Amino acid sequence: MRKLGIVLTDRGSKYAVSGAPVRDRADVDAVLRDLRRDKAYAKATHNTWGVQLSEGGPLKGDDGEAGAGMVILRMLERAEILDHVIVVTRWYGGKHLGGDRFRHVQTCVSAYLEGDGDGGEEAG
Structure with a gap:
């Protein structure tokens, strides 16, 4: 698993x-389980995700952040x-972000796809 962190x-x-x-x-479920083994990610408000499987097609999970899985x-x-x-994790900060939350999901996915975050943590 590759984690870029915040x-x-x-x-x-x-x-x-x-x-x-x-x-x-x-495998998707195993990745989500592994991610949640990290206490910080287990305490996150949302772990939204998306994947296109060669055999099985598109799958997504909003984890309470309606629409975020579809963005991914x-x-x-x-x-x-x-x-x-790809899993985008959000720790809610107490203020509603409205549509900005979708732009933030896009920013995170773009960072992952572009390979940003050289300090990212490689795990298991």
Whole structure:
């Protein structure tokens, strides 16, 4: 798993992005479990994700952040990336962000796809 850590902060909310290669839904679930083993990610308000599986098609999870999974999925489709789950994590900061939250999800996914965050943590 590749974790870029905190990519941006806005009005107290913090966003991070992670991802890993996957083959099927069971792999996606394993990646999410592994991510949540990190106490900081387990305490996050939302761990939204998206993946396009070669066999199985598109899958997404909003984890309470309605629409965020679709944002990730659309970006993966445009980039023609298969079999790689991307997870955007948000720690809610107490203030509603409105539509800005979707721009922040896009920023996180872009950072991941561009390979930003050289200080990112590689794990298991």
